[in-house]
Amino acid sequence: MSKVRVVCAHDCPDMCSLIAEVEDGRVVRIQGDPDDAFTAGFACAKVNRDMETVHSPDRLRTPLRRTGPKASGQFEPIGWDAALDEITTRWKAIIAESGPEAILGYAYSAHQGHMNRRLVSGLFHALGTSRLQAGTVCDTCCETAWDMTCGPVGGTDPEAVVHSDLVIAWGCDLMAVNIHFWALRRAAGGDRPAAQPDRGAGGLAPADPDRHGCGAGLWHRACAAARWVAGS
Numbered sequence: 001m002s003k004v005r006v007v008c009a010h011d012c013p014d015m016c017s018l019i020a021e022v023e024d025g026r027v028v029r030i031q032g033d034p035d036d037a038f039t040a041g042f043a044c045a046k047v048n049r050d051m052e053t054v055h056s057p058d059r060l061r062t063p064l065r066r067t068g069p070k071a072s073g074q075f076e077p078i079g080w081d082a083a084l085d086e087i088t089t090r091w092k093a094i095i096a097e098s099g100p101e102a103i104l105g106y107a108y109s110a111h112q113g114h115m116n117r118r119l120v121s122g123l124f125h126a127l128g129t130s131r132l133q134a135g136t137v138c139d140t141c142c143e144t145a146w147d148m149t150c151g152p153v154g155g156t157d158p159e160a161v162v163h164s165d166l167v168i169a170w171g172c173d174l175m176a177v178n179i180h181f182w183a184l185r186r187a188a189g190g191d192r193p194a195a196q197p198d199r200g201a202g203g204l205a206p207a208d209p210d211r212h213g214c215g216a217g218l219w220h221r222a223c224a225a226a227r228w229v230a231g232s
């Protein structure tokens with residue numbers, strides 16, 4: 001068995017450093033890299049099981065060409081050369097008829113690596129296509145809202161959370177989508193209810209409308225309150 005150091009393939013700000021254990025060409029175990037300060041030796045629940053995705057028989061292995069109406073779910077597998085030929089033929093026809101701005105370059109960050117994120121942006125730039133500010137409809141809206149509310153600041157260093165007096169998790173399910181930030185905050189002793197500032201340096205106040213069973217805001221509120229009642 002060999003151990004391979006890899007980077008998580010999800011578009012997630014934690015950008016975990018992972019160790020994959022490989023046996024006979026198959027990934028058999030994935031764990032967080034203990035030597036990476038932010039990953040701190042653990043991956044989130046979905047990535048702990050990434051080998052099931054990597055080796056799933058349902059995984060796409062070739063490009064698919066749609067053979068029926070949109071949303072009908074009718075596709076046929078085709079080779080890479082055929083797929084690329086079809087794409088370039090159609091793009092060239094669109095550009096010849098209406099100009100390159102008739103194509104919308106739509107792509108975001110994949111696993112936040114430059115190969116995925118920047119290379120395709122260069123292609124769209126070279127073609128002269130229309131572009132969204134941040135690459136996708138959803139993130140362009142977020143970015144505009146952020147700029148209008150907070151101004152042109154990129155955010156804060158997540159590791160600086162240990163110095164915060166109070167963290168407000170606004171509509172953010174930290175346990176589900178930002179587990180390492182939450183763990184860091186917790187390790188720094190900042191997971192008490194915000195209403196108890198006398199119990200140490202700061203607290204965490206979730207503002208989370210999610211009310212289903214695994215809503216971390218609700219779960220966290222309940223756990224933090226229970227721990228405070230227990231005096232721990």
Ligand code: SF4
Pocket residue numbers: 008009010012013014015016043044045047179180
């Ligand atoms: S928290 Fe999970 S999804 Fe995010 S980078 Fe780490 S392992 Fe990947």
